[in-house]
Amino acid sequence: MSAPAPMPVHALGRSRVEVTGLGFGAAAIGNLFTEVTEEQAHDAVSAAWGAGIRYFDTAPHYGIGLSERRLGAALREHPRSAYTISTKVGRRLEPTEGPAGDDLANGFAVPATHHRVWDFSADGVRRTLEASLERLGVDHVDVVYLHDPDDHAESAFREAYPALEKLRSEGVVRAIGAGMNQAEMLTRFVRDTDVDVVLCAGRYTLLDQSALTELLPAAVERGTSVVIGGAFNSGLLADPRPGATYNYAAASGELLDRALRMKSVADRHGITLRAAALAFCAAHPAVAGVLVGTRTAAEVRDCAEQFAVTVPEAFWQELRDTGLLSTEEPSEEPS
Numbered sequence: 001m002s003a004p005a006p007m008p009v010h011a012l013g014r015s016r017v018e019v020t021g022l023g024f025g026a027a028a029i030g031n032l033f034t035e036v037t038e039e040q041a042h043d044a045v046s047a048a049w050g051a052g053i054r055y056f057d058t059a060p061h062y063g064i065g066l067s068e069r070r071l072g073a074a075l076r077e078h079p080r081s082a083y084t085i086s087t088k089v090g091r092r093l094e095p096t097e098g099p100a101g102d103d104l105a106n107g108f109a110v111p112a113t114h115h116r117v118w119d120f121s122a123d124g125v126r127r128t129l130e131a132s133l134e135r136l137g138v139d140h141v142d143v144v145y146l147h148d149p150d151d152h153a154e155s156a157f158r159e160a161y162p163a164l165e166k167l168r169s170e171g172v173v174r175a176i177g178a179g180m181n182q183a184e185m186l187t188r189f190v191r192d193t194d195v196d197v198v199l200c201a202g203r204y205t206l207l208d209q210s211a212l213t214e215l216l217p218a219a220v221e222r223g224t225s226v227v228i229g230g231a232f233n234s235g236l237l238a239d240p241r242p243g244a245t246y247n248y249a250a251a252s253g254e255l256l257d258r259a260l261r262m263k264s265v266a267d268r269h270g271i272t273l274r275a276a277a278l279a280f281c282a283a284h285p286a287v288a289g290v291l292v293g294t295r296t297a298a299e300v301r302d303c304a305e306q307f308a309v310t311v312p313e314a315f316w317q318e319l320r321d322t323g324l325l326s327t328e329e330p331s332e333e334p335s
Contacts, residue, residue, distance in 0.1 A: 006052065007020040007021055007022060007051075007052035007053060007054070008020065008021035009021070009054075010225070010288040010289060011225070011288070012143065012175045012177075012196045012197040012225040012227075012288055013175065013195070013196035013197055013223060013224050013225045014196065014223060015174055015175040015196045015197075016174065017084055017142045017143060017174045017175040017196070018084060019054075019055035019084050019227070019288055019289040020052065020053050020054045020055045020084075020289060021282055021288075021289055021290065021307070022051075022053055022055075022278070022282075022289065022290055022292065022303065022304060022307045023053060023055035023056065023057055023227065023289045023290065023291040023292070024044075024045065024048040024053050024055065024056045024057065024291070024292070024294065024300070025057050025229060025291040025292055025293035025294070026045075026056060026057060026058040026062060026067045026068075026070070026071045026293075027058075027059070027062040027063075027067060027293050028044075028293045028294060028295035029041035029044055029045070029062075029063075029066075029067055029070050029071065029295060030058075030062030030063025030066045030067030030068075030070070030108055030110070031063045031066060031108050031109040031110050032062065032063070032107060032108060032109075032293070032295070033107060033108075033109065034109055035109045036295050036296075038070070040295065040296055040297075041070040041074065041295075042070070042073070042074045043296070043297040044294055044295060044296055044297050044299070044300050045070075045071060045074035045075065046074065046077075046297065047297035047298075047300040047301055048294075048300045048304075049078065049083075050301075051300060051301060051304035052304070053300075053304065054082065054083045054084060055083070055084045055085075055086075055289055055291075056071055056075065056083060056084070056085050056086075057085075057086045057087075057199070057227075057229075057291050058071050058085070058086070058087050058088075058136075059087055059088035059091075059145075059147055060087070060088065060089075060091055060092070060093050060116075060128060060131065060132055060135075061088070061091045061106075061116060061147060062108070063103070063108045063110045064093055064103055064106075064108065064110060064112070064113065064114045064115075064116070065093055065114065065131075065135050066108075066110055068087065068132055068135040068136050069135045069136075071085070071136065072135060072136035072137040072138060073137070075138075076137060080138060080139075084142045084143065085136070085138070085141050085142055085143075086141060086142060086143035086144065086145060086199075087129070087132045087136070087141050087143075087144060087145075088144065088145045088146070088147035088179060089120075089124070089125045089128040089129055089132075089144055089145075089146060089147060089160065089164075090118065090119065090120050090124075090128070090146050090147040090148060090149055090152070090156070090160065091116040091117070091118060091119070091128070091147055091148075092116070092117045092118075092119040092124050092127060092128045092131075093114040093115070093116060093117075093128075093131065094114060094115055094116075094117050095113065095114055096112055096113055096114055096115050100112045100113050107248075118151075118152060120146065120149060120152045120155040120156045120159055120160035121155065121159050121160070121163075122159050122160070122162065122163035122166075124160075125159075125160050125163040125164060125167075126163065126167075129141075129144060129167070129172075129173075140172065140173065140174075141173060142173070142174045142175060143173065143174070143175045143176070143177065143196075143197065144164055144167070144173045144175075144176055144177075145176075145177045145178055145179035145197075145198075145199055146160050146161065146164070146177070146178040146179070147179055148179070148180055148181070149178065149180070149185070150180060150182065150185065153185065156178070157188075157192070157193070161176075161178075161189075161193055161195075164176040165193075165194065175196035175197055176195055176196055176197075177189070177195045177196055177197040177198050177199060178195060178198050178199070179198070179199030179200075179201070179227075179229070180198075180199070180200065180201070181201045181202055181203070181230075181247075182203065183200060183203045183204075183210050183211040183213070183214065183215040184214075184215075186198040186200055186211075186215050187214045187215045187218050190215065190218045190219050190222050190224045191218055191222065195224060196224065196225065197224065197225040197226065197227055197288065198215070198219070198224065198225075198226055198227070199226075199227045199228075199229055199291070200215060200226055200227070200228055200229065201228075201229035201230040202229065202230030202233055202234070202247055203215075203230075204216065204226075204228050204281055204284070204287075205228075205230065205231055205232075205233050205237065205277060205280065205281065206237055206259075206262060206273075206276065206277050206280050206319075206325070207233050207236070207237065207246070207255060207258065207259065208233065209326070209327055209329070211226075212284075212327060212329065216284055216286045216287075217286075219286040220285055220286045224286075225286065225287075225288040226284075226286045226287050226288065227287070227288055227289045227290070227291060228281040228282075228287055228289070228290045228291065229290075229291045229293075230247070231277050231278055231280075231281045231290050231291075231292065232274070232277055232292075233246050233247055234246060234247050234248045236251045236255060236256065236259050237259060237262075237273055237274070237277040238273075238274055238277070240256060240259035240260050240262075240263050240273065241256075242256065244256065244259075258324065259273070261322070261324055262276070262319065262324055265315060265318050265319060265322070265324070266315065268318075269311075269312055269314060269315040269318070271309055271311055271312070271315065272306055272309075274302070274303070274306045275306040275307070275309035275311060276311050276315060278290055278292075278303070278306055278307045279307075279309070279311040279330065280329070280330055282307070283329065283330030284329060284330065290307070316330065
C-alpha cells in the first residue's frame with residue numbers, strides 16, 4: 001500500500017501548537033454508546049497514526065476516563081514531541097460510593113465507577129488536568145478546552161478561563177480554548193478572551209451553518225483558530241438512511257430527505273457525501289482542523305481517504321443551485 005499523502009498542518013491561533021487538518025476524536029474509544037475492545041481502540045489509534053493524523057482529542061467525560069487511558073496507552077509507542085493532544089476540564093471525576101451500575105445514561109457503555117461533578121473553579125481546573133495527565137501517562141498536554149460550559153458561563157469566564165490563562169503563562173499547557181455544541185458562547189470566548197482555539201461541534205456542517213453567522217467571522221478577525229467536530233452531525237451525513245441520527249437523535253424526515261438529495265448530487269459528481277462533509281468543514285479559513293470520532297481502524301482509514309478527496313467546484317455549485325446549500329462557502333479549497 002502506498003504511503004498516505006502528507007496531512008496539512010495548521011497552527012492554533014498565535015500559539016506554536018500545530019494540528020493536522022484531520023484529527024482523531026477519542027470519544028468513541030471511551031465506549032460511546034457501545035463497547036469497543038482494548039484491541040479495537042488500540043488499532044484505531046494506530047490506523048490514525050498510519051494515515052498521518054497527529055492531532056488527538058479526548059476528555060475525562062468520555063467513558064469516565066477510559067478514553068484518556070486508552071489513548072495514552074496507544075500513543076506511548078510514539079515520541080511525545082511527534083503529536084498534539086488535547087483534553088478538557090469542567091467535569092471532575094469523583095469515585096462512586098456503593099454499588100456501581102453503568103454509565104449509559106451519560107452515553108457510555110462503561111461501569112459507573114465514578115460520577116461527574118461540574119467544576120469550573122480554578123482549583124477544579126488544576127485538579128481535573130492533573131488527573132487527566134495521570135490517566136494519559138504524559139507530563140503535559142498541548143491544548144486544554146473548557147468542556148461544555150453552557151450552564152456555567154459565570155464561573156467559566158470568571159474562574160476557569162483565568163486559570164487556563166495562568167497555566168498557559170506558566171508553560172503547563174501551550175494553548176487554551178473552549179469546546180461546545182453551540183456557536184453563541186464560543187463567539188463570546190473569541191471576542192472577550194485570549195483563547196487560541198475553540199472547538200465547535202455540529203454547528204458548521206453541510207446541514208447546519210449556524211457558526212457562520214458570527215463565530216467563524218469573529219475567529220478570522222481575531223486570529224483565533226476553530227476546530228470543527230461533528231462533521232457528520234453524529235451520523236446522518238456519513239450514511240443517510242432511515243434510522244440515521246442527527247446530533248445524537250433520530251433524524252427527522254425533512255433532514256433525511258435533504259441529506260439523501262445531497263448524496264445523490266455527490267454520486268453524480270463521483271464523490272461520497274462523507275468526502276463533501278469533511279471538505280466543507282475544512283475549507284473555511286478560520287478552521288485549523290476537523291475532528292472525526294472513529295471507533296475502528298477501518299473507519300479511521302475511510303475518513304482519511306475521504307479527507308484527501310478533492311471535491312469539484314461543480315458539486316458545490318449544484319448544491320447552491322438546488323437550494324441544498326445557502327452559503328457561498330466553501331470559497332476556497334482546503335489548504
